[in-house]
Amino acid sequence: MGTVLIGGFFVLLALSFPIGFALGLSTMGAIWAHGGLPMSLLAQRTLVGADSYALLAIPFFILAGNLMNGGGITDQIIKLANAMVGRFRGGLALTSVTAAMIFSGLSGSAAADASALGKVLIPAMKKQGYGGGFAAALMASACVNGPIIPPSIPLVIYGLSAAKGVSIIALFLGGIVPGVLLGLSLMIAAYIIAVKRNYPVSEAVPLREIPKLIGPAMWALMMPVIILIGVTGGVVTVTESATIAVVYAALVGFFVYRELTLKSIWPILVQTALDTALVMFIIALSSGFGWLLAVSGLPRASAAWIASVSSDPVIILMMINVFLLIIGIFMEPLPAMFILIPVLVPVVQAVGIDLVHFGLVMVFNLCLGLITPPVGILLYICANFAEVKLEEESRELGPFLAAGVVVLIIISVFPSTVLWLPRVLVGYAG
Numbered sequence: 001m002g003t004v005l006i007g008g009f010f011v012l013l014a015l016s017f018p019i020g021f022a023l024g025l026s027t028m029g030a031i032w033a034h035g036g037l038p039m040s041l042l043a044q045r046t047l048v049g050a051d052s053y054a055l056l057a058i059p060f061f062i063l064a065g066n067l068m069n070g071g072g073i074t075d076q077i078i079k080l081a082n083a084m085v086g087r088f089r090g091g092l093a094l095t096s097v098t099a100a101m102i103f104s105g106l107s108g109s110a111a112a113d114a115s116a117l118g119k120v121l122i123p124a125m126k127k128q129g130y131g132g133g134f135a136a137a138l139m140a141s142a143c144v145n146g147p148i149i150p151p152s153i154p155l156v157i158y159g160l161s162a163a164k165g166v167s168i169i170a171l172f173l174g175g176i177v178p179g180v181l182l183g184l185s186l187m188i189a190a191y192i193i194a195v196k197r198n199y200p201v202s203e204a205v206p207l208r209e210i211p212k213l214i215g216p217a218m219w220a221l222m223m224p225v226i227i228l229i230g231v232t233g234g235v236v237t238v239t240e241s242a243t244i245a246v247v248y249a250a251l252v253g254f255f256v257y258r259e260l261t262l263k264s265i266w267p268i269l270v271q272t273a274l275d276t277a278l279v280m281f282i283i284a285l286s287s288g289f290g291w292l293l294a295v296s297g298l299p300r301a302s303a304a305w306i307a308s309v310s311s312d313p314v315i316i317l318m319m320i321n322v323f324l325l326i327i328g329i330f331m332e333p334l335p336a337m338f339i340l341i342p343v344l345v346p347v348v349q350a351v352g353i354d355l356v357h358f359g360l361v362m363v364f365n366l367c368l369g370l371i372t373p374p375v376g377i378l379l380y381i382c383a384n385f386a387e388v389k390l391e392e393e394s395r396e397l398g399p400f401l402a403a404g405v406v407v408l409i410i411i412s413v414f415p416s417t418v419l420w421l422p423r424v425l426v427g428y429a430g
Contacts, residue, residue: 002309003298005030005289009339019335020278024285032290042288043136049287050280052160060242061151064223064249064267065109067276069116069254071260072218076100078120082202083210085187090194091202092128093138094187096121100142101149101183105224106236109153109275110146110370114139114381129202133396134193136386140371140378140393141186141400147367148360149179149332151227151245156238156335156366157283158359161290161341168238169231170356170422170430177421178364178411185403193399219252232426233294279334286338294342306347313351317412318356320344321365325405328369332377336366355430356422359416364411368404371397 008026017025024042031037088094099121103113112246118139125135148171149153159168193199213222227245230236235243253260306316327336340362348358370378372392383393411417422428 002030002293002298004033005292005296006298009174009289013330017145018041019095019332020281020285023282023289023338024287025048027285027292030296042378045291046284047289050284055160055280055283056346057156057239057242058153058279059272060246061153061156061240062109062275062279063268063272064245065112066250066272067218067246067253067260069112070264070268072257073250073252074116074120074215075105076217076220076257077300078117080210080213083213084197086202088191089401090191090199091199091382092121092125093130093135093190093199095202096125096135097142097186097190098133099182100191101138101145101179102221104143104145104179106301108145108176110367110378111381113143113146114378117143118382118385119376121421126386128202130199131197132386132390133394133397134389134390136370136382136393137159137396137400138186138190139385140376140382141397141404142183143378143382144367144370144404145179145182148182150175150224150263152363154363155359157334158337158363161338162345162355162359166355166359167422167426167428170419170427171359171426173232173421173425174418175363178407180358180365181213181407181417182404185407186400189399189403219256222421223252238250239245265403270392282334282338286335290338290342290409293339294389298343307350311388313348314413316347316351317353317361320347321361321408321412323360324365325368325372328366329372331369333363333366333369336369337362354419356428356430357411357418360418361408361412364408368401368408371404 005026006051008029009022012025013019024046027042028039031039031041066079077099078095080093081102082091085091085094085098096117099117100113103117122135127134127149152172155171155175156168158173194321220407223245227241227358230239230241230244230248285322306319309319310316324336324340327340343360345355345358348355370376373379373390379390379397386393419428419430422430
């Protein structure tokens with residue numbers, strides 16, 4: 001049954017079936033091949049997969065991000081980021097990375113960040129003399145932080161899928177240090193390239209002017225703070241914090257930045273519905289797939305095989321990292337997570353790896369796939385804004401992808417980079 005399930009899924013992917021349909025049809029084929037299971041099992045598991053109160057956080061976080069994208073926040077963040085780092089060589093490149101780090105705390109989506117920031121910053125970099133491939137590759141790499149720095153839709157899904165007791169609050173807090181490390185690494189790489197190529201320095205904003213820019217941007221910067229304080233303080237659940245984020249984003253867009261209008265709300269709601277439907281369709285159909293995968297015994301067999309290779313947690317984690325990096329070349333993070341969580345979680349539990357630590361490693365690793373050809377969606381989004389071919393963008397990608405891999409190794413080898421904040425702020429015992 002496991003062979004039919006996994007084999008059928010990858011055959012359907014090779015035939016260019018959408019992920020959701022590939023999950024559903026391969027599950028149906030495995031049920032039929034087994035012969036002893038009713039076909040109604042697919043419908044039952046699909047309903048079970050979607051029937052979770054905690055999943056309500058996903059459409060609300062998506063809506064909050066879309067409201068912030070359309071509510072005038074982008075310009076304020078870019079102005080603040082430019083004032084902070086624009087005075088250095090390659091200032092606009094550093095501004096792009098800084099803006100992406102800030103924006104990641106608002107949307108929770110890499111694609112949303114790339115769309116909102118890329119259409120402004122990539123043409124601006126090209127206008128200043130930056131290469132189109134460089135601008136696109138840098139912006140795509142910077143937007144990997146979207147699902148790392150909280151709030152994060154993949155971390156919510158991991159927390160719900162991995163095992164009972166995996167704290168989404170701890171996962172959110174655990175993403176802050178890796179996200180900052182990634183941003184700093186990308187800035188170092190961009191600065192070295194900027195010096196080598198003599199990219200321009202942006203006009204320095206006087207230090208006395210920076211507080212004036214913080215004021216208008218403060219409304220945007222407060223949203224992730226409100227979310228984190230609310231959930232870490234036990235005032236609200238993650239789902240409730242998502243609804244608060246929607247209300248806050250709407251109020252800021254309507255009454256502070258005044259770029260949201262009643263006319264603009266309808267397209268935002270439609271886009272949110274489409275984004276939510278796509279995610280929930282995959283989540284629902286992955287439930288039956290995951291259940292059959294567990295029943296087939298493949299997770300246990302995989303765990304036994306890896307355990308036979310080594311019992312050292314670091315070696316196990318590095319083996320898993322190599323595997324995930326390969327998977328990320330061909331699959332996007334969400335479907336890869338749904339398929340691999342039931343397989344990998346028993347493995348890491350068996351060798352004593354903390355599930356919050358592993359969750360950040362897994363999400364970070366798979367998100368690097370967003371900038372890995374041929375599937376990396378961020379590459380396509382940013383290449384479109386830069387008006388360059390994917391090949392030209394890919395040639396510039398090496399230093400930034402290497403920076404991401406270095407950070408991945410750091411957070412894999414040193415669990416404290418992930419677990420320090422959860423332990424300090426919420427007393428996480430992992």
